[in-house]
Amino acid sequence: MATRLKDTEVVVIGLGAAGGVAALPIAQAGIDIVALEAGTWLSKRDFAPDELRNNVRDWPQAVQKAQHEIPTQRVLGATLRSPSHPMMNAVGGTALHYWAQSWRLNPWDFKVVSETTKRYGASRIPKGSTVEDWPFGLDELEPYYDRVEHEIGVSGQAGNVRGALDRRGNIFEGARSRAYPMPPLRGTDFTDMMASAATALGWHPFPGPAAINSRTYDGRSACMYHGFCNKGGCHVDAKNSPLVTTIPKAQKTGRLQVVTRAHVTTIDVDRNGRASGVNYVTDGVEYFQPAKVVLLATYTYENARTLLLSKSPAFPKGLSNNHGQVGRHYFSHNQGVGVTALFPKNLNNWYGLPAQGMAIDDWADDNFDHSGLDFIGGGNLWVYSDRRPIAAASMDTWKKAPSWGSAWKAFVREHADRTNTAYLQKTTLPYEDNYLDLDPSVTDPLGNAVCRINATYKDNDFKLATFIQDKMEQWYRAAGAIEIQRGPFIPVMGVTTHAYGGTRMGDNRETNVVNRWGFAHEVPNLGILGASVMGTSGARNPTLTAQALAWRTAEHLVKNWKSIAG
Amino acid sequence: MISRRELLKRAGIAGAAVVVAPAAASEAAEAAAQTPAAAAIAREPLEALTAAEADILEAVCARLIPTDDSGPGAKEARAAHYIDRALAGFLAPSRQAYAAGLAAIDKAAMDARGVPFAKLAAADQDAVLHSVEATPFFALVRTHTIQGTFCDPFYGGNANFVGWDLIGYPGVRTIVTPNEQRMGVTLKPNHKSAYEYAMFTKASASREPSHGGHDGDPT
Numbered sequence: 001m002a003t004r005l006k007d008t009e010v011v012v013i014g015l016g017a018a019g020g021v022a023a024l025p026i027a028q029a030g031i032d033i034v035a036l037e038a039g040t041w042l043s044k045r046d047f048a049p050d051e052l053r054n055n056v057r058d059w060p061q062a063v064q065k066a067q068h069e070i071p072t073q074r075v076l077g078a079t080l081r082s083p084s085h086p087m088m089n090a091v092g093g094t095a096l097h098y099w100a101q102s103w104r105l106n107p108w109d110f111k112v113v114s115e116t117t118k119r120y121g122a123s124r125i126p127k128g129s130t131v132e133d134w135p136f137g138l139d140e141l142e143p144y145y146d147r148v149e150h151e152i153g154v155s156g157q158a159g160n161v162r163g164a165l166d167r168r169g170n171i172f173e174g175a176r177s178r179a180y181p182m183p184p185l186r187g188t189d190f191t192d193m194m195a196s197a198a199t200a201l202g203w204h205p206f207p208g209p210a211a212i213n214s215r216t217y218d219g220r221s222a223c224m225y226h227g228f229c230n231k232g233g234c235h236v237d238a239k240n241s242p243l244v245t246t247i248p249k250a251q252k253t254g255r256l257q258v259v260t261r262a263h264v265t266t267i268d269v270d271r272n273g274r275a276s277g278v279n280y281v282t283d284g285v286e287y288f289q290p291a292k293v294v295l296l297a298t299y300t301y302e303n304a305r306t307l308l309l310s311k312s313p314a315f316p317k318g319l320s321n322n323h324g325q326v327g328r329h330y331f332s333h334n335q336g337v338g339v340t341a342l343f344p345k346n347l348n349n350w351y352g353l354p355a356q357g358m359a360i361d362d363w364a365d366d367n368f369d370h371s372g373l374d375f376i377g378g379g380n381l382w383v384y385s386d387r388r389p390i391a392a393a394s395m396d397t398w399k400k401a402p403s404w405g406s407a408w409k410a411f412v413r414e415h416a417d418r419t420n421t422a423y424l425q426k427t428t429l430p431y432e433d434n435y436l437d438l439d440p441s442v443t444d445p446l447g448n449a450v451c452r453i454n455a456t457y458k459d460n461d462f463k464l465a466t467f468i469q470d471k472m473e474q475w476y477r478a479a480g481a482i483e484i485q486r487g488p489f490i491p492v493m494g495v496t497t498h499a500y501g502g503t504r505m506g507d508n509r510e511t512n513v514v515n516r517w518g519f520a521h522e523v524p525n526l527g528i529l530g531a532s533v534m535g536t537s538g539a540r541n542p543t544l545t546a547q548a549l550a551w552r553t554a555e556h557l558v559k560n561w562k563s564i565a566g
Numbered sequence: 567m568i569s570r571r572e573l574l575k576r577a578g579i580a581g582a583a584v585v586v587a588p589a590a591a592s593e594a595a596e597a598a599a600q601t602p603a604a605a606a607i608a609r610e611p612l613e614a615l616t617a618a619e620a621d622i623l624e625a626v627c628a629r630l631i632p633t634d635d636s637g638p639g640a641k642e643a644r645a646a647h648y649i650d651r652a653l654a655g656f657l658a659p660s661r662q663a664y665a666a667g668l669a670a671i672d673k674a675a676m677d678a679r680g681v682p683f684a685k686l687a688a689a690d691q692d693a694v695l696h697s698v699e700a701t702p703f704f705a706l707v708r709t710h711t712i713q714g715t716f717c718d719p720f721y722g723g724n725a726n727f728v729g730w731d732l733i734g735y736p737g738v739r740t741i742v743t744p745n746e747q748r749m750g751v752t753l754k755p756n757h758k759s760a761y762e763y764a765m766f767t768k769a770s771a772s773r774e775p776s777h778g779g780h781d782g783d784p785t
Contacts, residue, residue, distance in 0.1 A: 044765075045767045046766075046767050047766070048766035048768075049740070049760045049766075050718050050720070050760045052713060052717040052718055052721055056717075057656060186744060188744075188747040189747065189748045190747075190749065193749075224742060225742040225747065226738075226739055226740055227739075227742065235740060235765065235766070348749050348750075348751065350735055350753075351739070352742075385747065389717075389730055389733060389735040390712060390713055390717060392716075392735065393716045393729070393733055394712055403708070404630045404631070404695070404708060405629065405630070405632060405692065406634045408631075409631055409632065409636055409639065410635075412732075416733035
């Protein structure tokens with residue numbers, strides 16, 4: 001029998017990128033909040049610049065919970081299991097070691113259906129896609145993007161402030177109310193070289209936004225560009241995860257209680273079908289944390305899974321799933337199918353970070369005419385300075401040398417610093433037959449079914465990926481690349497850091513789990529935070545959007561406390 | 567006149583200097599060659615492998631990333647030491663694969679030449695390795711040899727930073743200036759392990775599902 005803990009007003013499940021941000025406005029409003037976090041506290045002392053530990057052995061993810069609950073993938077009738085989970089359990093979550101690229105979605109991403117229909121006709125929406133317009137446009141989310149950018153600290157170059165375009169930034173972005181709070185991260189010779197090549201092609205290069213300090217911000221250090229940001233935490237607290245931004249501020253209010261190593265299993269409901277609290281386990285001991293409001297902020301897979309595991313007489317198919325929408329409209333960002341270039345000279349990319357780069361948005365979203373094309377959406381092209389020695393020595397030899405021995409050694413010695421791989425994020429859409437459910441045969445150590453991914457990329461993804469590879473090859477060649485390799489198109493949607501849907505947001509409760517404010521249509525005191533509520537991906541990293549939505553949901557809760565808390 | 571290759575061979579571990587500063591190569595190598603202590607590399611105490619297994623592994627590593635004109639290789643980096651130590655820890659699940667894989671390589675040498683792998687001439691060792699190139703164990707040992715040659719020296723490999731010097735990696739820094747990210751600049755190698763910086767906790771990569779030692783609220 002679970003130990004029943006003292007009542008609280010709000011319980012948030014997961015204190016990561018979304019939950020860690022949402023906690024602040026709630027605590028600042030004087031509302032008591034208990035945060036149940038599966039991981040523990042880490043600090044900058046834990047983030048040694050150690051490639052073997054961080055990148056090769058996946059230390060950041062070698063954590064209490066996630067590795068025992070890795071989603072399975074159903075592919076052609078077979079069940080595949082990934083060796084590791086890409087997400088991290090810790091206070092601050094995966095935002096401790098993420099790349100920290102902090103993009104706003106572009107206006108088109110909120111209105112894929114209506115804009116595509118208006119410009120090209122309804123027939124251009126890919127067959128089988130369940131994509132909907134968001135219940136609001138960018139203008140509704142803009143104040144929350146702005147709030148989070150300034151609260152945690154985002155560096156970047158604005159391209160559109162209240163309609164005034166600035167070619168140093170992204171001229172394709174939607175209007176923002178003001179500039180970023182910090183200038184962009186600095187460039188390097190390599191990123192400058194790529195920018196010049198793009199300009200010569202008539203494109204519009206710009207430095208991308210990052211939740212990383214380009215200068216001292218809010219008492220925290222500027223970035224040191226030391227080269228271990230990728231899957232590493234920051235050794236000077238310049239990466240603005242909730243661990244060093246919103247969570248300490250929320251703690252100062254005295255309203256936030258953080259419970260670490262809390263392994264949440266299910267959410268309970270009362271006789272009226274309202275969420276009544278959360279069950280969790282620590283070291284084999286079961287606890288029940290009652291609360292007036294429950295905020296589910298784990299990760300896309302675990303958000304869906306926790307709901308599906310929380311069965312009750314009122315919700316026999318899982319919490320808030322009486323319309324069968326939990327797990328639906330799942331998609332993972334089509335961020336594979338890369339392009340790698342070989343240059344005839346050293347690039348000096350040994351230092352830097354994935355967020356220190358140059359972006360092209362000319363081929364993203366609907367920023368170009370798709371009339372003569374056979375796909376919709378687009379991709380963001382991103383090149384950056386980031387290289388470490390084991391990865392460099394593990395380089396492909398471009399059919400110019402064997403894979404070991406003296407000839408290999410001579411090749412690697414000469415070429416270790418001469419390659420670059422672009423990061424190409426592309427529009428991905430939800431489809432009727434892509435969804436998450438519970439695996440019928442694989443369980444975690446507590447005996448609970450793990451999440452199962454049933455999803456493949458579709459024709460639109462393949463055509464778009466090829467188009468974007470063409471553009472990236474063109475860019476690299478314009479910059480002097482002598483060889484190009486293209487990554488293969490793999491149709492399987494694996495376990496990923498960019499996972500969307502499963503608890504989609506929308507006004508129609510027949511096709512969406514949460515309403516426009518992020519609260520469940522079927523359970524009014526259950527809020528859901530994270531990219532699981534997003535119905536489209538855009539062509540850029542999801543975290544800032546998830547955080548802006550989380551802040552908005554938290555603010556809505558504060559403003560409507562009596563009606564939601566009951 | 568003694569060849570550069572021969573010099574390097576004699577110089578052994580100190581041959582790293584050749585890669586660090588090519589202009590000073592012969593001078594450095596010559597100085598090293600005159601130091602008797604540098605002539606031989608002593609094997610560290612074994613933590614997982616048997617002495618016979620370690621002999622084979624040392625020889626395999628030395629052919630995968632050979633000591634040659636382009637400088638020291640896996641032997642000087644002590645990649646085999648890295649692997650042995652890791653097999654007693656993080657790579658323990660691969661211990662059986664090493665027992666079987668090393669035995670198979672030795673058997674291939676005996677079958678082909680009637681001589682244990684470690685006793686074969688380099689060219690014959692290469693021929694044996696070519697015959698097992700497609701095996702999963704070869705891919706495994708290649709991966710681990712690269713790790714052992716290019717990892718942080720904290721893990722027992724990349725001794726004297728010979729791996730990092732080989733590919734021109736200028737080393738672990740905690741602050742990098744704009745100038746250090748320019749093309750064409752020559753950066754002085756920073757021969758430091760991450761854990762020589764006092765600011766970092768020596769957290770090891772464990773297979774155990776815990777970050778360890780960080781429980782509890784810091785406030």
